[in-house]
Amino acid sequence: MQYEGEVVAGSSCLLRFLTTWIGSFQEFLILAGLAFRNVVRRPHYYDDVFLQMDIIGVGSLPIVILTGAFSGAIIALQMSRALNTYGASSQVGAIVSLTLVRELGPVLTALLVAGRNASGIASELGSMKVTEQIDAMRALGTDPVQKLVTPRLTATAIMLPCLTVVADAIGLFGAFVVAVPLLRLITSEQYWSTSWRALVLNDLGQGLGKPFVFGMLIALIGCFYGLRTTGGTQGVGRATTQAVVAASIWIFFVTFLIDKIFVNL
Amino acid sequence: MPDESSVLDFQRVSLQYEGTWALRNVSLALKAGETRIILGAAGSGKTTLLKAVIGLVHVDEGTIKIFGEEVTSRKEHELYSLRGRAGMLFQEGALFDSLSIGENVEYPLMNQQPTGRQGDEASLQSEADQRAREALRFVELEQTFDKFPSELSGGMRRRVGIARAIVTEPPLILYDSPTAGLDPITANTIMALVAKERDVRNTTSLIVTHRYQDGELMANFRYNPERAELVPVPEEEQTDPSHSRTKFIVMKEGEVIFLGTRRELESCDDDYVKRFVRHEA
Numbered sequence: 001m002q003y004e005g006e007v008v009a010g011s012s013c014l015l016r017f018l019t020t021w022i023g024s025f026q027e028f029l030i031l032a033g034l035a036f037r038n039v040v041r042r043p044h045y046y047d048d049v050f051l052q053m054d055i056i057g058v059g060s061l062p063i064v065i066l067t068g069a070f071s072g073a074i075i076a077l078q079m080s081r082a083l084n085t086y087g088a089s090s091q092v093g094a095i096v097s098l099t100l101v102r103e104l105g106p107v108l109t110a111l112l113v114a115g116r117n118a119s120g121i122a123s124e125l126g127s128m129k130v131t132e133q134i135d136a137m138r139a140l141g142t143d144p145v146q147k148l149v150t151p152r153l154t155a156t157a158i159m160l161p162c163l164t165v166v167a168d169a170i171g172l173f174g175a176f177v178v179a180v181p182l183l184r185l186i187t188s189e190q191y192w193s194t195s196w197r198a199l200v201l202n203d204l205g206q207g208l209g210k211p212f213v214f215g216m217l218i219a220l221i222g223c224f225y226g227l228r229t230t231g232g233t234q235g236v237g238r239a240t241t242q243a244v245v246a247a248s249i250w251i252f253f254v255t256f257l258i259d260k261i262f263v264n265l
Numbered sequence: 266m267p268d269e270s271s272v273l274d275f276q277r278v279s280l281q282y283e284g285t286w287a288l289r290n291v292s293l294a295l296k297a298g299e300t301r302i303i304l305g306a307a308g309s310g311k312t313t314l315l316k317a318v319i320g321l322v323h324v325d326e327g328t329i330k331i332f333g334e335e336v337t338s339r340k341e342h343e344l345y346s347l348r349g350r351a352g353m354l355f356q357e358g359a360l361f362d363s364l365s366i367g368e369n370v371e372y373p374l375m376n377q378q379p380t381g382r383q384g385d386e387a388s389l390q391s392e393a394d395q396r397a398r399e400a401l402r403f404v405e406l407e408q409t410f411d412k413f414p415s416e417l418s419g420g421m422r423r424r425v426g427i428a429r430a431i432v433t434e435p436p437l438i439l440y441d442s443p444t445a446g447l448d449p450i451t452a453n454t455i456m457a458l459v460a461k462e463r464d465v466r467n468t469t470s471l472i473v474t475h476r477y478q479d480g481e482l483m484a485n486f487r488y489n490p491e492r493a494e495l496v497p498v499p500e501e502e503q504t505d506p507s508h509s510r511t512k513f514i515v516m517k518e519g520e521v522i523f524l525g526t527r528r529e530l531e532s533c534d535d536d537y538v539k540r541f542v543r544h545e546a
Contacts, residue, residue, distance in 0.1 A: 127362075128362075131357060131359060132355045132356065132357065132359040133359050133360075133361055133362070135316065135321050135355065135359065136353070136355055136359035136360075136361070137361075138321055138341075138348070139319055139321060139348055139351075139353045139355075140348070140372055140373045140376055140429075141345040141346075141348055141349050141373070141376050142345075142376055143341070143342065143345075
């Protein structure tokens with residue numbers, strides 16, 4: 001009997017968890033729908049879009065450059081050993097460019113921007129929520145989604161592909177430093193030529209399409225957790241953590257979905 | 266035709282949060298120039314009631330009308346024009362951190378400009394600047410125009426909040442705990458400004474407070490523009506309920522359990538109501 005009671009309690013707990021999760025996901029979709037609709041609706045807050053592009057894009061540049069350079073260098077180092085085994089050291093440029101452009105560049109950049117900006121957006125909007133600034137905005141006739149969410153969505157969707165291109169380029173240069181002057185695996189011309197030729201339109205599509213989707217996800221998740229913050233400063237901290245965790249998980253899930261589509265093309 | 270003298274009308278308004286009543290069958294009405302002081306324990310629904318007035322929270326049942334127009338049936342974007350006719354002071358001021366004091370006070374002016382209004386951007390900005398300075402002068406904080414909210418004390422932020430609420434000269438102003446957490450001297454300064462605003466512009470006011478003294482000041486004093494100070498209301502007006510434009514509401518678990526004048530409040534026998542009378546902060 002006691003065992004049956006535990007099963008019932010466990011089932012109701014699972015049901016409650018699922019109901020809450022589905023409810024939250026529904027709220028997220030509504031927020032996303034409103035934010036996308038506002039992209040074509042007046043008023044447009046261009047100043048806020050440019051400000052966010054500066055904060056998200058320019059502000060993230062140093063960490064993206066550093067991460068890109070080291071990830072390229074690390075791939076070249078690891079691959080050099082494996083490729084040597086098969087006598088294919090000349091392909092190091094091709095492997096690095098494919099890995100970076102298709103997968104690591106978009107995902108690593110998105111994870112960095114999620115860590116830096118999803119948290120920033122969630123904490124900023126969360127603080128505004130708990131200090132009633134969001135209510136004040138509504139009371140003063142401004143739509144918070146139009147003023148706060150849409151500019152962040154637009155700015156992140158524009159800046160993340162740009163940051164990814166920078167990360168890819170710097171990563172290729174980092175790999176070049178390891179493969180050419182450091183390990184002398186191939187010549188400079190061979191490296192750049194194989195790197196470039198390895199890429200096809202599908203790779204560039206993935207390389208730019210993924211960060212565009214990730215950018216929208218990061219901004220929307222940051223805004224979603226920020227706008228539903230409750231419980232004072234403790235709630236702001238909780239919202240920030242939840243935003244980063246959710247954004248990171250969704251980045252991996254969505255990259256899997258996109259890969260599934262593109263790999264078969 | 267809506268009744269123009271009826272500024273606010275609540276009809277059997279109810280709202281529940283996760284099974285708990287935030288508002289329960291609340292009915293009340295305010296005419297132009299009247300004041301209601303809302304007293305009650307924390308969580309009794311005072312702030313929810315205030316937010317429901319301008320549709321910041323959506324109620325489950327009942328109807329709310331301001332200026333004869335229904336709030337409850339409108340969608341969010343349909344409420345913006347209506348909200349432009351009501352000012353609201355939030356509990357901690359709710360000033361926008363990223364904007365200067367001047368920009369905060371100008372915000373409603375720049376945001377609620379009627380469509381089709383003539384004038385270039387520069388002249389609109391200059392007019393907004395001037396009106397924001399006037400509003401800040403009203404609360405005696407004109408010198409803070411270029412400062413940021415983080416540079417001001419709690420009481421000053423509250424006064425800037427009043428300036429932002431009155432800058433568009435709305436006929437209805439909602440005050441959410443204007444004196445909460447302030448020392449008695451600053452609290453009296455704030456309430457004197459609230460009374461001054463009410464009497465200078467004949468605004469309708471709904472004031473949520475924990476302090477009985479705030480309501481007492483609103484009921485017993487009025488602003489004298491010639492002497493530029495608050496003067497006591499004549500005794501006969503205080504005793505005659507038909508003359509009293511200031512009434513008290515006491516809320517308990519989302520319900521209005523008392524509505525009456527200061528005298529009626531002071532003579533009420535209810536134990537819960539008595540807790541809010543002459544209670545020193």
